[in-house]
Amino acid sequence: MSAASNIAFEKLVRPHFDRLYRLAWRLTGQKAEAEDLFQELLIKAYGKLDDLVKIDEPGSWLSRIMYNLFIDERRRFARRRMHTVEEGEMAGDGLAGLAGTDNPARDLDRLERMKSLDSALSKLSDEHRLIVMLHDTEGYKLTEIQELMDIPVGTVKSRLHRARARLREILTESGTFS
Amino acid sequence: MQIKDLEINPDKQDQDDPELRALLKDYPMPEATAGFFDQALVRATHEGSRRQRNRWIMTGFGSAVAAGLVLWMIAGSLLTTPDLPVAEPAIPNITMTLEEPRTINLVFASAEPLDAATLTVLLPEGVEMSGFPGQREITWQTSLNTGKNLLPLKLIATSPMGGEVYATLRHDDRRRTFRLRVDVS
Numbered sequence: 001m002s003a004a005s006n007i008a009f010e011k012l013v014r015p016h017f018d019r020l021y022r023l024a025w026r027l028t029g030q031k032a033e034a035e036d037l038f039q040e041l042l043i044k045a046y047g048k049l050d051d052l053v054k055i056d057e058p059g060s061w062l063s064r065i066m067y068n069l070f071i072d073e074r075r076r077f078a079r080r081r082m083h084t085v086e087e088g089e090m091a092g093d094g095l096a097g098l099a100g101t102d103n104p105a106r107d108l109d110r111l112e113r114m115k116s117l118d119s120a121l122s123k124l125s126d127e128h129r130l131i132v133m134l135h136d137t138e139g140y141k142l143t144e145i146q147e148l149m150d151i152p153v154g155t156v157k158s159r160l161h162r163a164r165a166r167l168r169e170i171l172t173e174s175g176t177f178s
Numbered sequence: 179m180q181i182k183d184l185e186i187n188p189d190k191q192d193q194d195d196p197e198l199r200a201l202l203k204d205y206p207m208p209e210a211t212a213g214f215f216d217q218a219l220v221r222a223t224h225e226g227s228r229r230q231r232n233r234w235i236m237t238g239f240g241s242a243v244a245a246g247l248v249l250w251m252i253a254g255s256l257l258t259t260p261d262l263p264v265a266e267p268a269i270p271n272i273t274m275t276l277e278e279p280r281t282i283n284l285v286f287a288s289a290e291p292l293d294a295a296t297l298t299v300l301l302p303e304g305v306e307m308s309g310f311p312g313q314r315e316i317t318w319q320t321s322l323n324t325g326k327n328l329l330p331l332k333l334i335a336t337s338p339m340g341g342e343v344y345a346t347l348r349h350d351d352r353r354r355t356f357r358l359r360v361d362v363s
Contacts, residue, residue, distance in 0.1 A: 006223045017215050025207050035214055042222035073344075073355070110204070117201055136202035164195050167202075177197065 009049055013042065016059040023063055026133045027070045041066045060147060067148050074126070113176055120170040128163035135160055221351065271359040274335045279308060282358065284329040284345060292322040295349040299331065302341020305360055308332035335362040 020041065024034040045052060045062060055061045121129050127149075134140040134148075135156075142160075146153045171177045274280050298317040301307060310316050320329070333343075343358040 009223065010219055014215075014219070021210050021215075022207060031208055031211070035210060035218070038210075038214075039218045039221060042218050043225045046222045046225065072357075113201060114204070114206065117205060121205075132202065133205070136199045137205045161194065164198055168195060168198055171198070171201075 005049060008053065009046055012052055012058050013045060013062065016062055019059060020062055020066060022138060023066055023134075024070075026130065026138060027067070037066060037070055040069055044069065060144070063148055064150075116171060116174050116176040117167075120167050120174070120176075123170055124163055124166060128159055128166065131156060131159045132163040132167065136164075225352070270357075271361065273361045273363050274305075274333065274340075276335050276338055276362055279332050279334045282331045282333055282343075284331055284356075288322045288324060288327065291324055292349050294319055295322055295347055296320075297329075298344075298346045298348070300344040300346075301333070302339065302343065302360065304335060304337030304339040304362070305341065305343065306334050306336055308334060333360070335360070338362045 021034065021038055024037040024041070025031070028034045028037055041062065044065060048065075052058060052061070121133070124132070131145060131149075134145050135142070140148075142153050142156050145156045149156070168177060272280070272282065296317060297320050298315065299307065301314045301316075303314065306312065307316055340360045340362045343360055344355055345358075346353060346355040
């Protein structure tokens with residue numbers, strides 16, 4: 001493709017990079033896999049540039065492609081996660097996102113709670129974990145999740161409800177919640 | 179809270195367990211590697227342009243059948259026309275018999291010789307490769323000649339679960355992944 005195509009492509013996709021990367025990370029749970037998934041999305045999207053320029057909401061379209069890529073290759077990503085369990089724990093990538101404060105005791109408490117949450121999330125099914133993180137962590141609307149995962153909004157709601165209930169149960173068992 | 183209530187009143191979704199939602203909202207995420215977005219963009223455009231130049235042509239799996247009859251197929255094709263759209267190939271499927279070895283012919287076609295390409299095969303749980311018992315990820319280096327290259331892999335199903343086999347060929351910064359669905363009877 002031409003340099004003009006490259007410029008047009010960048011103009012269309014770059015505004016959505018942050019949200020797409022966050023989605024990739026929430027889907028895969030690891031930095032390396034998130035970057036891999038993000039890269040695959042861009043390559044695929046570039047091949048569909050003719051379609052992309054006609055899309056009213058490229059962000060949603062790109063998110064959907066990323067989600068489908070992940071579903072298609074979930075076993076590959078899941079395998080990698082099994083091989084790098086340590087990396088996937090909060091002591092790895094996740095801690096890098098914890099900003100410190102001037103209160104070490106509070107930082108430590110927060111770290112412990114995040115570790116517990118991370119462990120609890122890992123015990124949910126992929127669908128439940130993704131829905132609860134997209135809605136409660138990333139702030140996706142129910143209709144956005146419905147569109148992304150191509151499931152009825154009632155199913156999104158019920159899965160969100162069950163995911164929260166299960167999380168609450170696990171966190172109570174671990175002593176994080178009373 | 180009843181699920182039925184949620185369907186009637188979606189607003190209740192946001193009143194559900196504020197303590198838990200506060201914890202989830204605080205759940206951290208690391209930043210992407212510095213420069214990653216720019217590099218990803220360059221790779222994506224490079225990949226697209228390279229495809230158009232037809233310098234990297236790959237195919238997919240073939241499948242073999244019993245009794246010495248080899249019925250391999252190519253999931254992709256040698257692209258000779260630059261503007262041909264790239265179709266999404268259907269996932270090939272084979273059915274294996276439990277504990278019975280079966281040879282899968284992996285067929286690659288390349289428009290140019292490729293030295294020191296790396297091939298990684300990922301196997302689902304319950305499918306093993308002959309000579310690599312218990313290993314679900316096998317990686318080795320290989321070279322491809324111009325044209326079609328055949329690589330036979332002898333697989334054996336050790337459980338009835340089945341799943342998908344992934345084969346990823348890498349050369350320099352280029353990569354192709356192919357899938358094969360395995361059912362076990």
